[in-house]
Amino acid sequence: MLQLKNLELSCAKERWFRPPVWNSILxxxxxxVQARELVALVGGSGEGKSLLxxxxLGLLPSTMRSSGQILIDDCIINAAQQQTLRGNTLGYIPQSVSALNPLVQTGKQIQRATKLSGKTPSYQTILQQLQQYNLPEKLLEQYPLSLSGGMAKRVLVSCATLSQARFILADEVTAWLDNHHAEILLSHLKSLCQQGRGVLWITHDLHLAANFADRIAVLHQGTIKEVIHSSALRHGGGSSWLQSLWQALPEQHFIHTPEPLYHAANA
Ligand SMILES: Nc1ncnc2c1ncn2[C@@H]1O[C@H](COP(=O)(O)OP(=O)(O)OP(=O)(O)O)[C@@H](O)[C@H]1O
Known part of the structure; x- marks a missing residue:
């Protein structure tokens, strides 16, 4: 199990000739996130989901500091362990496709990323993964700049899913993708969960979250306001704010207009 306990995150605001002021973000x-579980993290833009x-992963910019505990299987992990666990126990799918190095062929980048987990998959396994994501074999020879945004995103997802990472931290995996390809990716992440992995998945798509995630965590005003089983959300559960947001989706026939602010419904 991956667990976060009382995590805090703040950012330094530099000041001339005076110590910085620390502004709280989270x-x-x-x-x-249990093994075999897909947890969706939803929240407005700029709430701090990616920074979480x-x-x-221990990849915060130097202007930020965090406190609290990160535990894996009930053991607290320190900064040095974070470094060794990256790409190994903790897989990462970054939000931006610019995370791919434009000067290195795609196949080499997949190989390098998966090597971090200590076990490089066979060429055949990589090919099967590409086929599953509707990507051509020739893509392995291509450089990232010749890929579409959606192709590049699927390459980044492949880097994490082909590794042996027990927990995958996925930042907006469905961005850049049409619905069909988004569902292929999410079905695959779900099948990885069924095989024993755990996924923490940031998304803005509540409809996909309700259909693919086991639980949904809502980040607002710097903290997690609620965590709900997706089946409970589909059956009318959760805060009135979350429920009105759910009901307002086109798929739910626009039943309500959601309150723009979370606290308006929870005051
Ligand atoms: N490297 C950084 N240095 C300073 N501030 C940052 C940095 N990265 C992010 N921030 C700030 O921290 C806040 C949270 O950013 P973050 O990217 O985590 O939001 P998010 O919830 O993932 O947003 P989105 O849904 O738009 O991707 C924002 O105000 C952002 O401007």
């Missing part, structure tokens, strides 16, 4: 973050994943 506070009181408590969240668990980066703090789990």
């Amino acid at each position: 506070h009181d973050i408590n969240l668990k 994943l980066q703090s789990i």
Whole structure:
């Protein structure tokens, strides 16, 4: 199990000739991702979702600091362990496709990423993965700049899913993708969960979250306001704000207009 306990994150605001002021971005973050579980993390833009994943990986910018505990199987992991667990126990799918090096062929990047987990998959396994994601074999020879955004995103997903990472931290895997390809990826992540992995998946798509995630965590105003089983959301559960957002989806026939602010419904 991957667990976050009382995680806090703040960013330094530099000042001339004076110590920096620390502005809080995240506070009181408590969240668990079990093996075999897909947890969706939803929240507005700029709420700190990507930074939350980066703090789990120990990849925060130097202007930020975090506190609290990150545990794997009930053992607290320190900064040095974070480094060795990256790409190994902790897989990462970054939000931006610019994470691919434009000067290195795609196949080499997949090989390098998966090597971090200590076991390079066979060529045949890589090919099967590409086929599953509707990607051609020739892509392995191509450089990232010749890929579409959706292709590049699927390459980044392949880097994490082909590794042996027990927990995959996935930042907006469905961005750049049409619905068909988004569902292929999510079905695959779900099948990896069924094989024993755990996935923490940032998304803005509540409809996909409700259909693919086991649980949904809502990040708002710097903290996790609620965590709900997706089946409960589909059956009318959760806060009135989350439920009205759910009901307002086109797939739910636009029943309500959601309150723009979370606290308006929870005041
Ligand atoms: N490297 C950085 N240095 C300083 N501030 C940053 C840095 N990265 C992010 N931030 C700030 O931290 C806040 C949270 O950013 P983050 O990218 O985690 O949001 P998010 O919830 O993932 O947003 P989105 O849904 O738009 O991707 C934002 O205000 C952002 O401007």
